[in-house]
Amino acid sequence: MARQTDRIDLASSAPGTNRHLLVHCYGKPGSGPKAYLQAALHADEWPGIMAVHHLLPLLDAADAKGLIKGEIVVVPYANPIGMDQRIGDHVPGRYAFDGSGNYNRNWADLVGGAAPRIKGRLIGDAAQDVETVRAAFREVVASQDARSEVAQLRKVLMGLSCDADYVLDLHCDGEATMHIYANDRHRDIATELCLDMDSPVLLIETTAGGGPFDEANSSPWWRLGDELDEAKDLPHACFATTVEFRGRQDVSDDFGAKDAAGLYSFLCRRGVIDDVVKPQRDETFTAFLHETDVMHAPKAGFVSYALEVGTQVKAGDLIATIIDPVAADPAEARTELRARTDGIFFARVDTRLAAPGVTIAKVAGKTPLAHRKEGALLEA
Structure with missing residues (x-):
């Protein structure tokens, strides 16, 4: 099916102004694994936007050939609020001007709301239990407060990602080589991603801390087991990661095309797209955060x-x-x-x-x- 592009209107910051998100959707929900990608949650970090710019034509071509076997949701810019924060020619898009802090910290905890919703409903069938939990996550997000524009943005983004198999949050550093953050429980998948992205560094965490977007999506799958005995054997059904596309100034068509090819290859490798994957290099440097x-x-x-x-x-x-x-x-x-x-x-x-x-x-x-x-x- 052809790409569907939705415009999601957000709360207005002032009379006479408006904001919105664009969301590109490929495939059919429930037809296969779901991948969610977003760029520039830190609104001053733009290399991920360039990667998405080059990824969309690849996805369009795959879609036209009927190669998309799962569902892919792409948010090419995840933070129009932060992108509008200007002081002169500078965009300080890491922290919200309304005092709510770092845009990539303190994301809502899904566990407290999901645990009572799934209690007594898990049957030990992995596939069915995963769907039960994902439905609970969607209910929790739908019930979240969205009174401020930042809270509404968070609710929308989490609503798009909370039931995904793969969540890729695209960032960058100040000046850097490419590097990728992931939880140790998903080290094998993270290594695949590193090799597809030609990333020389993989940073592994056991507990990230701070409530970043990737951890807010992945950690509920193992933390529910701390709340409910029946959830102890749940699969770790969401691989969520932060991909750091080098430095802020590394915005170019060359980098964007290379990065898009890596993302596309990873989606193929994980069965979201039925296409040939690119060859991987031999190794990456893996280090724990500590x-x-x-x-x-x-x-x-x-x-x-x-x-x-x-x-x-x-x-x-x-x-x-x-x-x-x-x-x-x-x-x-x-x-x-x-x-x-x-x-x-x-x-x-x-x-x-x-x-x-x-x-x-x-x-x-x-x-x-x-x-x-x-x-x-x-x-x-």
């Missing part, structure tokens, strides 16, 4: 990097120097930041004026680091 060194600026100053992202480093290697321009003695103005693990220097901040505590650089390693906190993403 093995990832996150460096923060100890003071305000200008940042001078010693290495480019993607560089293999050893513990003790110089990554960056913070230069304090108000120091009276230039010899005392320099503070060095050195790697605390062997691994890949895969991301760095895209500003060169750092405030105290700002994340400066990230190195994915293979050894647990005592200063890293479990369940704090890469923010502590």
Whole structure:
């Protein structure tokens, strides 16, 4: 069946203005696995939009050939509220101006509402139980408050994704190599995605923390077992991941076409599209979040990097120097930041004026680091 494109109107921020989402739908609900993809939930992160721009023609062609065996839902821009937040020519789209915080944190917990809805209804048949749980998730989302425009946006996006088999949330970092976040329970699928996307880094979490969109979709499937004995054997039926498409400035047709080909290949590999998959490269570098060194600026100053992202480093290697321009003695103005693990220097901040505590650089390693906190993403 031909692609269906829906316009979902959102709450107006002021008289005389309006916002809406575009949602592209392929395939038939219930005909096979469902994949949900969204770009730019952090509204200042645009490489994912370019990937979707190049993915849609591939999906259109597959649809015309009858190759789409499941359901695919694509939201090419997930946050028109954040995209409209401008200060001069800058779009600070990571945090909501209404005070509700980071757009990719504190997503609603589906477990509390779903558990009483499914209690006594699971029969031990995996396929039927999965459908019972998904119906409960849809009911929970439908009952959520949507009084503010951010709350309404969250409700709409979660309503589109909560019953999917695959949820791909497309982001980017400041300046980075491509990297992918996923839960350890889905390491095999995440590795497939990394290889299809030619991503050199896979970051594995046991508990992400912070309530990001991907975890809000995937974790209820195992957390329901903590609430109900009958749910302990539920399949982990939603693979949800955050795909970081390099850095903010890496918006180009070349990157977009390559990334779209990787996404398409993954959808084929997972049986959503019945088409030939592209060859995969041999390996990716896998690290747990607590093995990832996150460096923060100890003071305000200008940042001078010693290495480019993607560089293999050893513990003790110089990554960056913070230069304090108000120091009276230039010899005392320099503070060095050195790697605390062997691994890949895969991301760095895209500003060169750092405030105290700002994340400066990230190195994915293979050894647990005592200063890293479990369940704090890469923010502590």
